[in-house]
Each structure stands twice: as C-alpha cells, then as structure tokens.
Amino acid sequence: MGARINLEPYPALGNLVNEIGPELGGNAQQKTYYEDDKKLKAVLNESNISLFLNYHANRVEMDGNKIVKVIAQNLETGEKQAFSAPLFADCTGDGTIGYLAGAEYMSGRESREKFNEPTAPEKADNLTMGISVQWFSETTEHTSTFPNIKWGLPWSEEKSFAITRGDWDWETGMGKDMINETEFIRDYGLLVVYSNWSFLKNHHSEKEKFENESLKWVAYVGGKRESRRLVGDYILTENDLTGRNLMPDGTAPTSWTIDLHYPDAENSKQFDGEAFRSIAEHIKIYPYPIPFRCLYSKDIDNLLMAGRDISVSHVALGTVRLMRTGGMMGEVIGMAASISNERKAIPREIYQNHFSALEKLMLEGIGNPNLTNNQDYNLGATLMETGSIK
Amino acid sequence: MIRAVVFFLVSALFTESKTAFYDNPVAHFTVADSVNIEINAIYDSLGVLSNYNAHIITPVCEEDKCYAIEVDFYWDQIGRFHHYDTVPGKGLTKLDHDPFTESDFIKLKNILNNSNSILASYTKEELVRNTRSSDVDGVSGATIKEIQESVINGAVYSCFTLWHIANGLAVDSLQKVTKKLFSRELIKNLVIQDDQEINYFLINSFSERDFTDYLPEILQTILQGKGYYAKNAVEKIPSEILSNILGQGFFATNFTRLDYFAQVAFLKKISTKSINEDLKTTLRNNVDNRNSYKNDLIKVLLDDVND
Numbered sequence: 001m002g003a004r005i006n007l008e009p010y011p012a013l014g015n016l017v018n019e020i021g022p023e024l025g026g027n028a029q030q031k032t033y034y035e036d037d038k039k040l041k042a043v044l045n046e047s048n049i050s051l052f053l054n055y056h057a058n059r060v061e062m063d064g065n066k067i068v069k070v071i072a073q074n075l076e077t078g079e080k081q082a083f084s085a086p087l088f089a090d091c092t093g094d095g096t097i098g099y100l101a102g103a104e105y106m107s108g109r110e111s112r113e114k115f116n117e118p119t120a121p122e123k124a125d126n127l128t129m130g131i132s133v134q135w136f137s138e139t140t141e142h143t144s145t146f147p148n149i150k151w152g153l154p155w156s157e158e159k160s161f162a163i164t165r166g167d168w169d170w171e172t173g174m175g176k177d178m179i180n181e182t183e184f185i186r187d188y189g190l191l192v193v194y195s196n197w198s199f200l201k202n203h204h205s206e207k208e209k210f211e212n213e214s215l216k217w218v219a220y221v222g223g224k225r226e227s228r229r230l231v232g233d234y235i236l237t238e239n240d241l242t243g244r245n246l247m248p249d250g251t252a253p254t255s256w257t258i259d260l261h262y263p264d265a266e267n268s269k270q271f272d273g274e275a276f277r278s279i280a281e282h283i284k285i286y287p288y289p290i291p292f293r294c295l296y297s298k299d300i301d302n303l304l305m306a307g308r309d310i311s312v313s314h315v316a317l318g319t320v321r322l323m324r325t326g327g328m329m330g331e332v333i334g335m336a337a338s339i340s341n342e343r344k345a346i347p348r349e350i351y352q353n354h355f356s357a358l359e360k361l362m363l364e365g366i367g368n369p370n371l372t373n374n375q376d377y378n379l380g381a382t383l384m385e386t387g388s389i390k
Numbered sequence: 391m392i393r394a395v396v397f398f399l400v401s402a403l404f405t406e407s408k409t410a411f412y413d414n415p416v417a418h419f420t421v422a423d424s425v426n427i428e429i430n431a432i433y434d435s436l437g438v439l440s441n442y443n444a445h446i447i448t449p450v451c452e453e454d455k456c457y458a459i460e461v462d463f464y465w466d467q468i469g470r471f472h473h474y475d476t477v478p479g480k481g482l483t484k485l486d487h488d489p490f491t492e493s494d495f496i497k498l499k500n501i502l503n504n505s506n507s508i509l510a511s512y513t514k515e516e517l518v519r520n521t522r523s524s525d526v527d528g529v530s531g532a533t534i535k536e537i538q539e540s541v542i543n544g545a546v547y548s549c550f551t552l553w554h555i556a557n558g559l560a561v562d563s564l565q566k567v568t569k570k571l572f573s574r575e576l577i578k579n580l581v582i583q584d585d586q587e588i589n590y591f592l593i594n595s596f597s598e599r600d601f602t603d604y605l606p607e608i609l610q611t612i613l614q615g616k617g618y619y620a621k622n623a624v625e626k627i628p629s630e631i632l633s634n635i636l637g638q639g640f641f642a643t644n645f646t647r648l649d650y651f652a653q654v655a656f657l658k659k660i661s662t663k664s665i666n667e668d669l670k671t672t673l674r675n676n677v678d679n680r681n682s683y684k685n686d687l688i689k690v691l692l693d694d695v696n697d
C-alpha cells in the first residue's frame with residue numbers, strides 16, 4: 001500500500017480504503033501482512049455485492065457503443081458466466097474490458113511533443129515500467145540445499161545478489177509486450193530468482209552464509225505496473241500535475257511522487273539487455289485531484305475505469321498507479337455508479353449534468369469515518385502544504 | 391539609559407494600537423528538570439516583532455563526560471527555528487573536549503533547521519542501544535543506526551538536546567506570544583513574506599476580531615495562496631466578515647482568479663441577504679454550461695436575491 005488518503009479537496013475519500021487496508025506495510029513480506037481475509041470478509045458482508053473469484057473476463061457483447069454483457073470464464077472449471085448490466089467498471093489493470101469493447105487506448109511511452117511533457121522520451125517507444133517477481137527466504141535452524149540447476153542463466157559472483165529478499169526492484173520485462181508476453185516476462189523473473197539462488201547456495205564464495213536460508217516465497221503472479229490506458233474525455237499529463245492545474249471535475253487526489261522505473265543500467269549490461277533489476281526516478285508533486293473525465297471511456301458510453309488503466313499519459317501514470325489512490329478512484333466511481341443508476345445517466349452525462357451530485361457524495365465519503373487511520377505508512381515523498389487548517 | 395529612552399519612544403508609538411509591548415523574557419521553559427531557558431522578543435526600529443532569541447546554557451553528558459554547552463538561538467516570528475550563533479570564547483565541543491570542526495558546525499545547522507528530524511520521535515534513552523541508566527545524565531552504548539545521520543558523532547546528546555530546545559519546547563510558547571503581539575504592522579510584515587506556513591499560522595490563530603481587523607491582509611494571502619490555501623482561508627473567515635463590503639468587493643473582482651474549490655468554499659459561506667450588484671454580476675458571469683456544485687450554489691444565491 002502506498003500514497004495517502006483523506007486529502008483535500010475531498011478529505012472523506014479514503015475512508016473505505018482505511019476500512020479494508022492492511023495495517024502493516026512492506027513488499028515481499030509474510031502473507032499475514034496483507035490481511036486478505038479482512039478484504040474478503042468486508043466484501044462478503046455486503047448484501048449488494050456478488051463476488052465471483054477466479055473468473056477471467058474474456059468477451060463482451062455490445063449494443064452500439066454500450067457494453068451489454070461481459071462474459072467471464074472460471075479459471076479452474078472453464079465454466080462461463082455472463083454478466084449483464086447497464087454500467088461497467090474496468091478495474092482490470094490491463095483495460096481488458098475496454099479493449100474488448102473497442103475503446104481507444106494508449107500504451108508504451110508517448111513522445112515528448114505529444115503532450116509537451118519534459119520527462120517523456122524524445123521519441124515514442126515501448127519502454128514501459130516492468131513486472132516484479134518478488135521473493136524472500138527464511139532462516140531455518142536446519143541447513144538446506146538447493147538444486148544446482150542446469151537450466152538457469154549463466155551466472156557469476158559478480159552478477160549475483162547475495163541477499164535474502166527481492167523487493168520492488170526485481171523488476172523485468174521493460175520494453176516487452178505487457179499484455180501478450182506477461183507469462184514469458186514472469187517466467188524470466190522466476191528464472192533469474194532461481195538462477196541467483198542456485199548460485200548463492202552452491203557456488204558463491206560465501207555460500208555458508210546461506211546454508212540456513214531456505215526460499216520461502218517466490219511470486220508466481222508477477223506484479224505488473226503498466227500496460228493499456230483507456231482514453232477518457234481528458235488525458236491527465238505531467239504538466240497538469242507539476243503545474244497544479246486544478247480542474248473543477250477533480251476527484252480522488254493522487255499523492256506520491258511521479259515515480260517512474262527504468263532498467264538498471266549495470267544489470268542490463270550484464271544480462272544482454274534483459275535486465276531484471278530496476279531503478280526509480282522521482283519527481284515530487286503536491287497531491288492532485290484526478291479529473292472525473294479520466295475515469296470513463298470516451299468511446300464506450302457505459303464504461304468507468306479505476307486503477308492503472310485510466311486516462312493518463314505514461315508519465316502521469318507514475319503517480320496515479322499507487323494502491324491507495326486506486327482505492328480512492330474506486331470509491332469515486334462507485335459513487336458515480338450510484339448516480340448513474342438513480343438518474344439513468346451515463347458517465348459523460350454525470351460530468352455534464354449531474355456533477356454536483358457526485359461532488360456532494362465525495363464530500364460525504366463512504367466507508368466508516370470513525371476508524372483510526374491505519375494507513376499511515378509508506379506515504380511517499382509527496383509535497384505537502386506546510387501548515388494546514390486546524 | 392539608551393535602552394530606557396528607546397523603551398519610552400517605542401511605548402509612545404503603541405498608545406494608539408492595541409499592541410502590548412511585553413517585557414523580556416517573554417517566555418521561558420525548563421529543560422532536563424533543571425535548566426531554565428528564557429526567550430526574549432526582539433523588535434525592529436518601529437517596535438514591531440522581528441524575531442526571538444535565547445541564550446542557552448545547558449549541561450550535556452556524552453558517555454559519562456559532562457560539560458556545558460553555550461549558544462545563542464534565534465527563532466522567527468512564528469516560532470520556527472532560524473539559526474544559532476556560538477558565543478565568543480565558548481566554542482562547541484564534542485566528547486573529550488574535541489572542538490567542533492567546520493563541518494560539524496554546518497551539520498549542526500542542518501540538524502537544527504530540520505524541523506522534521508527523526509529526533510522528534512525518540513526519547514533520550516532510546517538514542518543508544520544497551521543503555522545503562524545512571525543518575526549522572528549519561529549513558530554509554532552505540533548510537534542506533536537510524537539516528538546516526540541525524541546527529542554528530544561524539545555529540546549525540548548535544549544534538550538531541552539542542553534540537554528539542556530549538557524545535558520542540560519553544561514553538562508553542564513563542565506562537566502564543568506572537569498572537570498577543572498582533573498588530574497591523576506585524577500582520578503586514580508577516581503577510582509580505584509570502585510564506586504559506588506563516589499564512590496558515592495566521593488563519594489558524596485569528597479570532598473573529600482579528601479577521602475583522604486584518605481582512606485586507608488575509609485577502610491578500612488568498613491571492614498568493616498555493617494549493618488549497620485559498621479554499622482553507624475562505625473556510626476559516628467568518629461568514630459575516632466575508633460578506634461585508636470589503637469581502638464582497640474582493641470576490642467580485644477576484645472570483646475568476648480563484649481555483650474551483652476556493653470558489654465553492656466562498657459560495658457556501660456568502661450570506662445571500664447582502665450580495666451587492668458587483669458581486670451579483672460576477673456570479674451571473676460565472677455560471678458554467680455544465681452542472682456543478684458551484685453552479686447550483688450560484689443559482690440559489692441569485693434566485694434568493696431575485697425573490
């Protein structure tokens with residue numbers, strides 16, 4: 001979990017994130033840190049939510065510019081389930097529903113001149129942020145061995161990492177196809193973890209230090225950061241963020257820095273361009289309320305978005321992609337959905353004709369406002385206004 | 391003699407304004423149960439509060455060796471630590487009477503000027519591991535890793551003590567004094583610095599009377615304000631004052647310069663009974679073609695006025 005909740009101009013946004021957010025922070029930690037049960041329980045307790053876990057949405061049925069049905073398949077049984085609704089929210093990360101519906105999307109890195117962004121590359125390319133395959137070992141009383149694998153990458157002491165945990169910066173696949181090569185990238189992430197570990201256990205000059213270390217967890221679902229971004233009625237870009245260009249339809253504030261990742265140069269050299277370590281470059285910004293027009297598709301009349309597939313440039317994604325920010329976007333589109341339902345309005349009509357109703361809901365907030373804020377870790381290097389009202 | 395003359399001249403200037411001219415020391419507090427620190431207000435040539443200072447003499451023990459630190463501290467008008475001066479002949483020393491080097495002095499400046507230092511969240515006992523508590527205010531042990539960057543080697547407790555004097559204990563007392571010294575001249579001096587922290591200090595400190603007296607200055611800060619300052623300032627100003635002639639004139643002229651959220655904050659507070667023609671015109675010209683809370687508020691205001 002990262003970034004902040006309960007910020008101006010809508011300090012009530014984030015109360016729901018606080019209700020379900022884990023109290024402990026940290027990447028690549030024991031599973032108890034993530035309190036999945038808390039989230040599950042919260043959802044199961046809502047009478048208005050039907051939860052379908054382990055379903056993969058892979059088809060849509062359209063009526064003109066509206067999605068009529070989303071069809072999903074159970075990953076274990078193959079059983080198909082159709083979901084009919086007047087309104088859909090694409091929080092898939094990959095913008096899958098929007099893509100299937102034919103919505104316009106962006107991907108890769110835009111050129112500098114496209115949105116006049118100083119941090120964008122001169123020429124457009126595909127060097128998106130990568131997928132992290134994190135891992136950790138545990139210290140045991142007994143010693144343990146690890147196979148001296150023959151299928152690993154060629155390794156050496158110089159290339160190896162004599163550590164017991166791989167965090168966010170074990171990141172790979174930058175420049176590859178983040179939609180169609182996801183598993184290949186994840187597999188490479190696994191390959192380097194095992195190649196390194198095998199080396200540490202069997203060949204490293206200090207391998208005795210790892211005798212009592214045993215690999216405990218290696219992520220089999222890679223942590224993806226960036227793929228498709230569905231285009232809305234507005235595209236949020238770097239200059240809006242750095243210039244604090246506040247808009248009347250601002251909603252959930254993005255905090256955190258503009259945090260963009262690049263392949264580690266040394267690691268890239270050592271591995272023929274297939275880097276698996278990354279670096280981050282940060283631009284500090286003040287919290288910025290994301291325009292509502294970034295949260296619905298400009299082509300598909302009844303499609304909302306939240307998370308990393310919203311209408312932002314690659315550079316702006318650097319700040320909106322944080323979990324708490326995504327959670328607050330979710331609160332906002334949930335509110336928008338209730339207005340849509342009540343007034344039979346599509347998202348664009350909410351922006352045009354019913355926005356004050358959404359503003360009022362955002363001011364009220366949802367979720368329990370009386371809980372202590374336990375989301376006070378990993379707040380990032382956001383610029384904050386010094387002083388604030390007391 | 392000169393001091394007395396200055397005092398009389400200065401106090402003569404104050405007969406008209408409501409400012410009190412406080413005798414020094416204006417504040418004092420105790421450090422380590424025994425050391426008394428007295429803070430003096432310093433005024434400029436017109437008798438307006440300029441800054442605060444204190445002559446600090448405090449004993450510090452580094453690893454069982456104890457000695458006295460003597461420095462002069464200066465704070466600004468809202469109690470933010472500004473700088474320190476060493477006292478001639480009383481240089482700063484570390485353990486074993488090792489004198490501070492040039493870079494130690496610079497490091498101390500950086501430590502003291504960092505109001506967000508992690509030293510804030512530690513007690514003296516937590517600064518080292520394996521502490522052996524003793525009556526002689528001194529402990530031995532390795533400085534914990536997290537602290538190392540925030541202190542000077544061999545002067546851990548000095549840094550800790552001085553930081554807390556600079557950034558902890560003094561601030562509230564000084565702000566209380568400053569509030570008592572509010573005057574048009576002081577408020578003008580504060581506002582002209584275009585410092586958001588100062589501006590928030592003002593709107594958080596002002597009584598209703600202060601808002602009435604200093605409305606022009608506060609309105610000025612609204613134009614300078616970055617981020618949500620404008621919105622917050624509008625929210626703090628009492629409705630009746632916001633709606634007075636001056637307030638309405640200001641918003642009639644400057645409404646479009648404000649960001650959306652400050653505009654909404656103003657519209658929520660303005661009292662409909664007294665909207666004058668200029669403001670009515672401005673509001674009429676600011677109705678958008680899309681629905682928004684701002685539009686709703688304007689329509690309600692104009693409708694009420696039209697009734």
